[in-house]
Every structure is written in structure tokens, then in C-alpha cells.
Amino acid sequence: MTKFENITIEKKANVYFEGKVTSRTILFEDGTKKTLGVMQPGEYEFSTSFKEEMDITAGHLEYKLQGEDWKTIDGQGVFYVPANETFQVKANSVVDYCCSYIGE
Amino acid sequence: MTKFENITIEKKANVYFEGKVTSRTILFEDGTKKTLGVMQPGEYEFSTSFKEEMDITAGHLEYKLQGEDWKTIDGQGVFYVPANETFQVKANSVVDYCCSYIGE
Numbered sequence: 001m002t003k004f005e006n007i008t009i010e011k012k013a014n015v016y017f018e019g020k021v022t023s024r025t026i027l028f029e030d031g032t033k034k035t036l037g038v039m040q041p042g043e044y045e046f047s048t049s050f051k052e053e054m055d056i057t058a059g060h061l062e063y064k065l066q067g068e069d070w071k072t073i074d075g076q077g078v079f080y081v082p083a084n085e086t087f088q089v090k091a092n093s094v095v096d097y098c099c100s101y102i103g104e
Numbered sequence: 105m106t107k108f109e110n111i112t113i114e115k116k117a118n119v120y121f122e123g124k125v126t127s128r129t130i131l132f133e134d135g136t137k138k139t140l141g142v143m144q145p146g147e148y149e150f151s152t153s154f155k156e157e158m159d160i161t162a163g164h165l166e167y168k169l170q171g172e173d174w175k176t177i178d179g180q181g182v183f184y185v186p187a188n189e190t191f192q193v194k195a196n197s198v199v200d201y202c203c204s205y206i207g208e
Contacts (some may be wrong), residue, residue, distance in 0.1 A: 001115060008109045009130060011202055012161050013142055019198030022142045024128055026113060038117055038126045040144065057116050094123030098115055 004034070017044055023099070032101070039095040045088050051102040052081045059095030064088040108138070121148055127203070136205070143199040149192050155206040156185045163199030168192045 008027040014035065015022050021044060023037030039059070054063070056073045063079060064070045065087050071079070081087050089095075112131040118139065119126050125148060127141030143163070158167075160177045167183060168174045169191050175183070185191050193199075 003112050003114050005112045007111060007113060008107050009111060009113060009128075009140070010107050011105065011140065013140070013200045015162075015198065015200070019142065019144065022126075022198070022200075024113075024140055036113070036115065036117070036128055038123065038142070040123065058119075094119065094126070096117045096119070096126075 004028070017042070020044070032103075034101070035099045037097050037099060039089070039091040039097070041091050041093060043088070043090050045086055046081075047086045048081050048083055049101075051083045053100040053102060054079050054081065055098040055100070057096045057098060059097075060092040061095050062090040062092065108132070121146070124148070136207075138205070139203045141201050141203065143193070143195040143201070145195050145197060147192070147194050149190055150185075151190045152185050152187055153205075155187045157204040157206060158183050158185065159202040159204070161200045161202060163201075164196040165199050166194040166196065 004026060006029055010025045013022045013024055020040040020042050021037060023035040026034050026036065055078045056076060058075065061073045062070050065081060066085050108130060110133055114129045117126045117128055124144040124146050125141060127139040130138050130140065159182045160180060162179065165177045166174050169185060170189050
């Protein structure tokens with residue numbers, strides 16, 4: 001899917017880590033939410049409230065879920081993070097991502 | 105206006121200046137287009153194809169249109185750039201912006 005239709009977008013960016021990670025929130029008619037984001041190169045730790053699908057669309061990223069080893073995505077790839085967890089990422093380039101929040 | 109409704113968004117980011125400037129393209133039902141973008145601190149030169157409304161929603165930006173002096177936006181402000189021109193900006197912080205492309 002290269003575009004999302006019939007959505008609402010918040011005008012202002014979400015800003016994390018002094019702007020090294022930014023995203024835009026989009027809302028779908030069915031009430032679901034995604035964020036479209038960009039990470040500058042760097043190391044970050046995120047926390048989840050909901051289960052998240054992290055869909056990497058461009059870049060070179062290493063990520064580590066709790067209790068798992070580091071894994072690498074080069075270019076495109078998807079991983080899932082359970083709700084109420086922290087996970088670590090190392091962006092080795094500018095990383096373009098789409099994060100989907102998945103209700104229980 | 106804090107959000108835009110009934111729009112289509114392209115999933116992948118537009119990436120400029122090695123990712124120091126990124127944006128997302130949103131398309132409206134009437135065929136018009138905007139980009140929602142973020143600049144990392146730095147100096148950039150942009151070129152326009154259409155007349156552009158640059159709506160700065162957060163950050164500290166200096167900008168210079170052709171034949172004019174440098175001007176400053178601290179926080180929020182709007183400026184217009186004619187079609188087929190270049191303009192210079194100095195982002196002194198992370199800058200959040202909304203660019204509207206205005207047809208003739």
C-alpha cells in the first residue's frame with residue numbers, strides 16, 4: 001500500500017528526542033491510528049502503550065525487543081512490539097517508518 | 105486549523121538534504137496538495153515550481169526571498185514564495201512546517 005485514503009491528519013508533528021525522531025498522526029474512519037515517522041541516525045528507546053506494528057519503509061535499522069537479540073532491517077521490513085514494553089533501536093541512516101497501533 | 109480531513113497521504117516520506125529535511129505529501133479532494141515537513145537545524149536552499157505558502161508551525165527560522173532581506177519567524181508565521189524561484193532558509197532549531205502549493 002503506497003498511500004492511505006480518507007484519513008484525517010494532525011497538522012503538527014509529534015516530536016521526540018529533540019526532534020531526531022518526528023512523526024505525523026493519521027486517523028482512519030474505523031477509528032484506528034497510525035503514525036508516519038522519520039528517525040535521524042541515532043540510538044533510541046521507545047515504550048509502547050498498545051501493540052505496535054513497525055513497518056520500516058526505508059533505511060538501515062537495528063532493533064531489540066525485550067528478551068530477544070538485536071535484529072537488522074536493511075531497506076524494508078516489519079516487526080511487532082507487544083503493548084506496555086520498551087524496545088531499543090539503532091538507526092544507522094535516516095529511517096522512514098509507518099507505525100500501526102493495534103488494539104487488543 | 106489543527107487537522108486536515110478527508111485527505112490522501114503518501115506512505116513514504118519525501119527526503120531532501122540527506123534526510124535533514126523530510127516531508128509527507130497530502131492530497132485533498134479538490135486536487136490541491138500540501139506537504140507537512142520537518143527541518144533539522146541547518147541551512148537550506150529550496151526551489152519552487154508553484155507559488156508556495158510556507159506556514160511555520162513550530163521552530164525558529166530565518167528565510168530570505170530573492171531580492172529581499174533576511175526575515176525571522178520565531179514560533180509561528182507564514183510567508184509566500186513566488187513560483188520558479190529559489191529561497192534560502194536557516195533553521196536554528198527543529199522546524200515544523202506546512203507547505204501549500206498554490207496554482208495560478
